[in-house]
Amino acid sequence: MIGLTNALTLATEATGKVVPGGDINVPLWGWGAFIALIAFLLLLDLKVFHRESHEIHPAEALKFSIFWISLGLLFTFVIWGTLGGSAASQYITGYLIEKSLSIDNVFVWAVIFTYFGVPSKYQHRTLFWGIFGALVLRAIFIFAGVALLEAFDWIIFVFGGFLIITAWRIAHHDEGEVHPERNPVLKLVRRFVPSTSEYVGDHFFVKQAGKRLATPLFAVLVMVEATDVIFAVDSIPAILAVTHSQFLVFSSNAFAILGLRALYFLLAGYQGRFIYLNQGLGVILGYVGVKMIIAEWYHIPTFVSLAVIIVVLTATILISLKVSARQEAESDATAAPEPDSIPPSGRPDED
Numbered sequence: 001m002i003g004l005t006n007a008l009t010l011a012t013e014a015t016g017k018v019v020p021g022g023d024i025n026v027p028l029w030g031w032g033a034f035i036a037l038i039a040f041l042l043l044l045d046l047k048v049f050h051r052e053s054h055e056i057h058p059a060e061a062l063k064f065s066i067f068w069i070s071l072g073l074l075f076t077f078v079i080w081g082t083l084g085g086s087a088a089s090q091y092i093t094g095y096l097i098e099k100s101l102s103i104d105n106v107f108v109w110a111v112i113f114t115y116f117g118v119p120s121k122y123q124h125r126t127l128f129w130g131i132f133g134a135l136v137l138r139a140i141f142i143f144a145g146v147a148l149l150e151a152f153d154w155i156i157f158v159f160g161g162f163l164i165i166t167a168w169r170i171a172h173h174d175e176g177e178v179h180p181e182r183n184p185v186l187k188l189v190r191r192f193v194p195s196t197s198e199y200v201g202d203h204f205f206v207k208q209a210g211k212r213l214a215t216p217l218f219a220v221l222v223m224v225e226a227t228d229v230i231f232a233v234d235s236i237p238a239i240l241a242v243t244h245s246q247f248l249v250f251s252s253n254a255f256a257i258l259g260l261r262a263l264y265f266l267l268a269g270y271q272g273r274f275i276y277l278n279q280g281l282g283v284i285l286g287y288v289g290v291k292m293i294i295a296e297w298y299h300i301p302t303f304v305s306l307a308v309i310i311v312v313l314t315a316t317i318l319i320s321l322k323v324s325a326r327q328e329a330e331s332d333a334t335a336a337p338e339p340d341s342i343p344p345s346g347r348p349d350e351d
Contacts, residue, residue, distance in 0.1 A: 024087050026247040034247070038135070038254050041071075045261075046128055055120040061265035068259025072099070075255055079248070086302070090243035093306040094252035097242065097288065100313045101235045101281060102256060103274070104170070106264045108227050116220050122202045126217060127261040129204075130224035134257055137229060141236045142249045149244060156292055159237040163289030166234050171282025186226075189219050228257075238285060241292035242305060273324040280316025284309055 072095055080088035113123055148155045189195075195214040200206045204218040239249050287308055291300050 024083055024243075024245040024248065026083070026245075030082075031247065034251060034254075038258070041258060042128075042132060056124055056262075056265040058266060061262050064262035065259060065266050068255075068262055069099075072252075072255035072259065075251065079251075087243075087245070087248060089302045089306060090245065091248045091252050093242045093302055093309065094239040094249060095256055096306065096309050096313070097238050097284065098235055098253050098256035099259075100284060100309065101231065101238070102260055102263070103267065103277060104281060105227065105231045106260065106267055109224060109264055112220060112223050112227070116216060116223075118217065118220055119199065122199065122217060124261055124265075125202045126221050126224060127264060130221055130228065131257055131260060133225045134228040134232070135254060137225070138232050138236065138253050138257075139250055141232050142246055142253070145236055145240050146244055146246050146249070149240065156295065159240060160289045160292035163234075163237055163241070163285050163292065167282040167284075167286035167289060170234075170285060171279050186219060186223055189214075189222050193218070195219065234285065237292070238288045241288045241295070242302060274317065274320045275324050276316050276320045280312050283312050283316075287312075 073092070076088050076092045076095075079091045109127070118126065145159075149159075193214045194211065195216065195218070196206065196208065198215075199217055200215050202217065203215055204221060205212055205214055207213070235253075236249070239252060243249060288305070291305060294300075
């Protein structure tokens, strides 16, 4: 890890290029302390906050969303105090990119849980282990991505072009296109993993008649992991456009996805209200892709990227809520009976 960071620093000095985060050197004890912090937070969530499976109500989801988002934002000051202001701006920009892109992931989870008919009280446990697996997978993606950037200069154009294509795809994405039953991963699970036909509490595996069988909750977990891999392919290159520091990319990812469970229970029912979300995410990814491609000739300051992300995301949410509220009001007005059609008695005329 340290060797890769040093290699990036040497590459910067040799070529004169601006490598964001390339000079940030985090010692092994710093990595150990951060991983220990994440492990502690995961255990706190599983063994204290949600020791027993129960349905998460909006008020509880809001409380935990504020808690996790506050932790992610406060960690900016830890980065500032230990690694400097430039590193802090790179971290918070990466955090906001990941957080904004993860909103779409939340809505895909809602489709998966609805398709499988997962009881509300079992959804948190599934998401907990899904996010634990996501942390491991994203760590692999992050170190592989930085290694590719360090080894092949031209790969930055591949990442940038991929982000622009992804931006177009997301901006023109139809929510109705999500079909869990067509997912090849799910088909493989159902074909090769013997499973029960019904849920058995919040267990992923059970023993019946001397045989170890998976429950439908295991298939749900696999689907959650598979969707996160797809979203990570989009989001990791986006953050690598902001910083090449493995520590900043991983820490911003970790704090962003730690709060996804609470965000899911808070936002899952509001999918129809964020009608311009995909267009906003497309603008953000498109901007990041262009930033990555032109970095060879011009480096856009991190604070500019941070401002673009905040403005686009805020405008997208506010406009979406305003337009969806107006559409709801118009729909209610259309559905209401005409005043002239109701007789003075208050009852419809009978034929």
